[in-house]
């Protein structure tokens with residue numbers, strides 16, 4: 336399985352999902368703001384903006400799902416229950432995996448909430 | 462004399478809430494407009510949703526504190542957290558958010574094929590409202606501190622500010638929209654019931670912010686059209702004798718009165734002030750006494766306003782001007 340990254344021990348994986356959430360938020364809000372301020376500059380219709388938001392959302396959700404899957408693997412596929420509070424290397428790994436999994440869940444929902452207005456709004460003004 | 466006017470000014474302000482034959486409403490829970498009705502519905506849906514959740518949480522708390530004090534097994538505790546603490550709130554919030562978003566396009570029907578027949582431009586100023594009607598036919602009609610609109614017809618409001626941020630809000634008729642210097646915001650309202658409504662300035666804008674309100678009169682479409690036609694021409698009373706005093710004392714440098722030489726643009730257009738429900742931006746009843754007190758002691762009634770106090774004028778002149786203004790219908 337060369338596609339799936341090796342398990343590595345670093346704190347950075349913890350932030351993957353929130354970073355994707357932040358990037359998705361900025362893409363949606365800045366994209367819509369630029370389009371609505373200068374539609375002629377972008378030269379597309381508002382449906383294209385909505386399609387763009389949809390695409391960004393699919394990409395963001397897939398990345399977050401991947402991060403969640405890796406976290407689940409790091410959490411030992413759920414074989415152990417929290418709290419992982421022994422001062423051992425194993426518990427540290429499981430704790431980080433579990434925390435990453437929870438953050439991925441939060442980010443997943445947040446990305447959906449961010450994108451939801453695009454389901455209903457049909458023009459810049461409404 | 463200053464004392465007489467300041468006393469009567471204070472008592473007028475106190476009485477103004479109850480004064481006037483008609484009472485005006487300012488409640489978002491007594492909606493009289495299509496947009497306001499949706500907002501009221503949104504409020505009730507959110508309130509009921511919140512109440513149900515609150516009852517559920519408090520009920521659970523009481524249940525576990527008083528009724529069933531056993532410790533739960535770790536497995537069932539986790540599943541309560543998962544379902545009650547994660548899945549349920551996410552789904553509920555998602556549904557409430559979807560409902561609120563789903564309402565939004567209907568509150569802003571601007572882009573529809575048929576544009577609103579009537580557009581009213583309202584500009585916020587410290588501490589009053591400049592109003593210009595743009596009917597589909599005919600020239601614009603200027604007014605101030607009151608808007609009138611036909612029942613059952615959608616009106617588009619163009620909202621601007623000439624100085625600082627104000628906010629336009631007539632709760633029974635529609636949503637709230639800021640008036641921002643350098644920007645034009647748009648708001649749609651459609652009155653569904655005739656009546657007199659009140660809208661406060663909803664963004665702090667200076668010393669007399671709390672004394673900046675607007676009356677809105679929703680009336681039958683025919684009555685509205687004849688009213689607007691009458692507003693477009695000088696009032697009958699404009700030629701009466703008080704007008705000379707008005708001009709002599711310099712009021713015309715700040716106020717417009719159609720049919721006279723008064724063409725100032727600093728203060729509200731007074732061409733038809735006699736027909737308005739209130740004076741001084743919704744804070745005084747439209748009576749001769751109130752108008753006279755405002756002319757004499759505007760500095761006390763509206764601290765910080767650009768209307769100078771004229772208590773140095775002979776009281777008889779003030780009376781005569783007030784009577785003349787009341788006659789501008």
Ligand SMILES: [Cu+2]
Pocket residue numbers: 585586587588626627628662663664665666670673
């Ligand atoms: Cu204001």
